[in-house]
Amino acid sequence: AIPEPQREAWKKHSVSGFSDKDGFEKELVRHVETTLARSMYNCDENAAYAASSLAFRDRLILDWNRTQQRQTYRDNKRVYYLSLEFLMGRALDNAMLNIGQKDLAKAGLSELGYRIEDIIDQEHDAALGNGGLGRLAACFLDSLASLNYPAWGYGLRYRYGIFKQQIVNGYQVEVPDYWLHFNPWEFPRHDISIDIGFHGQVHKKTDENGKTVTSWEPGQMVKAVAYDVPIPGYDTPTTNNLRLWSSEAASEEFDFQRFNRGEYESAVAEQQTAETISAVLYPNDNLDRGKELRLKQQYFWVAASLYDIVRRFKKSRRPWREFPDQVAIQLNDTHPTLAVVELQRVLIDLEGLEWDDAWNIVVETFGYTNHTVLPEALEKWSVGLFQHLLPRHLQIIYDINLFFLQKVERMFPDDRDMLRRISIIEEASPKMVRMAYLAIVGSHKVNGVAELHSDLIKTTIFKDFVAIFGPDKFTNVTNGITPRRWLHQANAKLSDLIATKCEGNGFLNDLTMLSKLEKFAEDKEFRKEWAEIKFANKVRLAKYIKETMGISVNPSALFDVQVKRIHEYKRQQMNIFGVIHRYLTLKAMAPEKRKKQQPRVSIFGGKAAPGYWMAKQIIHLINSVGSVVNNDADIGDLLKVVFIADYNVSKAEMIIPASDLSEHISTAGTEASGTSNMKFVLNGGLIIGTCDGANIEITRETGENNIFLFGNLAEDVEDLRHAHTYGQHSLDPDLVKVFDEINKGTFGSPEDFGGLVASVREHGDYYLVSDDFHSYIETHALVDEAYKNQEEWVSKCVLSVARMGFFSSDRCINEYAESIWNVEPLVVKDDAKA
Numbered sequence: 027a028i029p030e031p032q033r034e035a036w037k038k039h040s041v042s043g044f045s046d047k048d049g050f051e052k053e054l055v056r057h058v059e060t061t062l063a064r065s066m067y068n069c070d071e072n073a074a075y076a077a078s079s080l081a082f083r084d085r086l087i088l089d090w091n092r093t094q095q096r097q098t099y100r101d102n103k104r105v106y107y108l109s110l111e112f113l114m115g116r117a118l119d120n121a122m123l124n125i126g127q128k129d130l131a132k133a134g135l136s137e138l139g140y141r142i143e144d145i146i147d148q149e150h151d152a153a154l155g156n157g158g159l160g161r162l163a164a165c166f167l168d169s170l171a172s173l174n175y176p177a178w179g180y181g182l183r184y185r186y187g188i189f190k191q192q193i194v195n196g197y198q199v200e201v202p203d204y205w206l207h208f209n210p211w212e213f214p215r216h217d218i219s220i221d222i223g224f225h226g227q228v229h230k231k232t233d234e235n236g237k238t239v240t241s242w243e244p245g246q247m248v249k250a251v252a253y254d255v256p257i258p259g260y261d262t263p264t265t266n267n268l269r270l271w272s273s274e275a276a277s278e279e280f281d282f283q284r285f286n287r288g289e290y291e292s293a294v295a296e297q298q299t300a301e302t303i304s305a306v307l308y309p310n311d312n313l314d315r316g317k318e319l320r321l322k323q324q325y326f327w328v329a330a331s332l333y334d335i336v337r338r339f340k341k342s343r344r345p346w347r348e349f350p351d352q353v354a355i356q357l358n359d360t361h362p363t364l365a366v367v368e369l370q371r372v373l374i375d376l377e378g379l380e381w382d383d384a385w386n387i388v389v390e391t392f393g394y395t396n397h398t399v400l401p402e403a404l405e406k407w408s409v410g411l412f413q414h415l416l417p418r419h420l421q422i423i424y425d426i427n428l429f430f431l432q433k434v435e436r437m438f439p440d441d442r443d444m445l446r447r448i449s450i451i452e453e454a455s456p457k458m459v460r461m462a463y464l465a466i467v468g469s470h471k472v473n474g475v476a477e478l479h480s481d482l483i484k485t486t487i488f489k490d491f492v493a494i495f496g497p498d499k500f501t502n503v504t505n506g507i508t509p510r511r512w513l514h515q516a517n518a519k520l521s522d523l524i525a526t527k528c529e530g531n532g533f534l535n536d537l538t539m540l541s542k543l544e545k546f547a548e549d550k551e552f553r554k555e556w557a558e559i560k561f562a563n564k565v566r567l568a569k570y571i572k573e574t575m576g577i578s579v580n581p582s583a584l585f586d587v588q589v590k591r592i593h594e595y596k597r598q599q600m601n602i603f604g605v606i607h608r609y610l611t612l613k614a615m616a617p618e619k620r621k622k623q624q625p626r627v628s629i630f631g632g633k634a635a636p637g638y639w640m641a642k643q644i645i646h647l648i649n650s651v652g653s654v655v656n657n658d659a660d661i662g663d664l665l666k667v668v669f670i671a672d673y674n675v676s677k678a679e680m681i682i683p684a685s686d687l688s689e690h691i692s693t694a695g696t697e698a699s700g701t702s703n704m705k706f707v708l709n710g711g712l713i714i715g716t717c718d719g720a721n722i723e724i725t726r727e728t729g730e731n732n733i734f735l736f737g738n739l740a741e742d743v744e745d746l747r748h749a750h751t752y753g754q755h756s757l758d759p760d761l762v763k764v765f766d767e768i769n770k771g772t773f774g775s776p777e778d779f780g781g782l783v784a785s786v787r788e789h790g791d792y793y794l795v796s797d798d799f800h801s802y803i804e805t806h807a808l809v810d811e812a813y814k815n816q817e818e819w820v821s822k823c824v825l826s827v828a829r830m831g832f833f834s835s836d837r838c839i840n841e842y843a844e845s846i847w848n849v850e851p852l853v854v855k856d857d858a859k860a
């Protein structure tokens with residue numbers, strides 16, 4: 027720190043940031059003319075975006091500095107959210123809104139000759155995630171900052187985020203997403219770098235006190251360099267930190283020696299190998315592929331993050347037993363589970379603690395969130411791979427398992443099979459490490475993400491663990507979404523209208539205030555304004571569809587939307603089969619009757635994992651149906667089918683506010699929660715959905731009359747599957763007609779869709795498409811009926827929004843803070859006092 031006498035000079039020059047339009051313009055022009063080396067003669071929209079972002083970044087970093095100083099000074103317990111994915115989307119709009127300066131920026135940009143929407147549109151999404159899990163992490167960061175929690179996110183700085191999707195001749199084509207050409211939102215911290223080891227040997231020796239000391243001598247080192255991303259809270263002085271690690275070659279000198287020996291190429295190759303670790307996000311959603319590089323990513327990120335956390339703790343010079351009083355670490359699914367092992371290693375091998383003392387600290391520190399029950403998504407790593415990559419960690423895992431098995435054996439001496447079932451090491455060939463079990467054993471709390479899901483994990487995949495640890499270790503925290511991005515930012519007009527009836531913008535900090543809207547559900551004038559906003563949002567989407575795909579859709583039609591990752595369990599195939607059924611029904615009608623039908627636009631969007639053949643077939647079928655239906659003169663505006671390419675966060679912000687009906691139709695018991703369901707309802711759309719995930723709680727909150735539920739219940743799924751397997755599967759007759767039409771070649775070569783049809787017809791219909799098809803079709807007919815009465819429809823939408831308070835990620839974060847982390851917000855009274 028600077029000595030006292032010199033501090034005056036510092037204070038005199040301390041930067042304070044802009045607070046009005048002129049100040050913003052001045053900063054913008056300064057960045058254009060100096061940082062970007064341009065002028066008013068060559069400042070295009072992209073440069074204006076860059077300069078605006080830099081101006082806001084400078085502004086944010088001041089809050090960020092103050093927040094960090096305050097949190098260090100107060101030294102309260104902090105939360106660390108470890109997530110391999112953060113699906114952040116765009117930052118500029120969010121920063122302007124959260125610090126309350128969008129109006130000022132709009133006026134400033136306009137004076138300088140730009141439209142703010144065009145400037146915002148220049149930004150490339152930060153897409154460091156696949157889907158629900160990654161976007162949840164981003165919503166959580168927003169809530170943590172907005173509620174003033176001392177919290178850090180830790181992740182990886184992938185050079186390539188989730189691929190960009192193009193549709194070529196109806197097929198998905200993946201294009202790499204290199205997003206770092208220009209990223210004003212990150213601060214490289216080259217001073218914060220940590221060497222991370224891999225491979226090598228483990229040594230045991232006895233010290234002077236006769237104690238065995240184990241040490242690990244890695245065979246390869248990779249350097250982790252920190253990049254910090256400021257996370258502004260909404261209307262608070264808190265700007266938290268998201269720290270992303272980038273991998274580099276561990277030491278340039280080492281390379282230099284080799285270079286001198288004439289091994290230039292191999293020296294560079296080593297550097298490239300190191301850089302590979304953080305190069306690319308694995309593009310699988312709800313699927314584990316067990317690739318070695320993925321395990322490397324996990325350890326690299328977890329070890330760097332823990333080193334950082336431990337270093338911060340050690341500065342306080344507290345005894346180790348106070349570690350869990352200062353540090354709460356949340357594991358976002360099992361991807362960071364190695365943190366459990368790494369902390370145990372640090373405590374016993376490096377800090378010299380006894381096993382039991384260390385283990386108590388570890389368990390008190392960690393919490394684990396499970397996001398799926400799908401077996402193909404549960405992580406397992408082979409023992410051989412561990413032995414090769416992380417030999418010391420494997421030993422520790424074996425010890426953790428040994429002590430755990432001993433405990434279980436004492437508890438259930440007569441149940442031999444229990445030990446086999448719950449062992450962290452699966453005795454298969456090859457032997458596997460079951461990461462979820464390790465995460466459970468290493469945490470003090472395990473939570474699911476919606477009530478049904480949390481009940482299911484307790485009665486199915488983790489049943490034995492409930493018997494061992496007792497039911498209190500397992501809890502539920504129903505997911506939530508940030509209303510700042512998903513209402514205020516995505517749907518400014520609706521947000522403003524709501525503010526006129528809810529005593530201002532307070533609902534953005536306390537979403538339960540939306541209940542004040544309830545009494546306007548029957549207010550004709552209010553409903554009219556509401557409907558006009560929905561219509562304007564649909565016009566905007568229709569324009570986008572026309573411009574990008576050349577398809578004309580009528581904004582007065584019912585917009586029926588399913589946008590999410592493409593997955594068999596999410597059942598986009600059922601949706602498109604339903605669309606085909608609708609098409610056939612319309613075609614078979616007399617023209618007079620046909621004219622009276624409710625016009626619809628079926629909108630799809632979502633990426634398929636590159637290796638997921640069935641998901642790709644679904645995309646192809648949707649596009650093939652679209653090209654037939656959209657060009658059928660008998661049908662006209664009655665039905666259009668649109669697949670919007672490259673669905674991502676910023677597209678979601680445009681699509682969701684334009685939906686009348688959205689589809690959340692997973693096989694009951696498969697979708698842990700879903701979060702877009704919440705976004706759609708919050709934006710004044712209704713849901714057609716199954717009794718799955720958070721749909722159930724949305725129904726509880728908004729009322730059964732305001733949602734279109736259909737299909738079999740989770741409790742019946744097992745019996746139905748059993749019946750399929752034993753040949754009692756008679757296909758739904760309407761679905762048979764759909765299949766016949768596909769097989770006739772109406773939508774192109776039937777072989778192209780053979781897998782989809784066969785999965786229902788021949789392979790047991792695991793996802794119960796046929797079982798649910800009839801009730802799905804019938805429920806869509808009810809939707810058409812309901813939509814005819816627009817007054818009543820809008821009233822349902824208003825009532826639903828009024829009752830969505832529960833689904834704020836603020837509520838969710840407060841629940842984690844209270845029941846899992848035991849942390850409190852850092853309330854700021856006098857900001858000047860750091």
Ligand code: 7GP
Nearest residue numbers: 158159312397475697698699700701
């Ligand atoms: C998702 C779940 O599928 C979704 O239902 C939930 O809303 C979301 O997490 C947030 O909790 N899971 C994933 O995205 C995923 O990849 C496997 O889970 C690890």
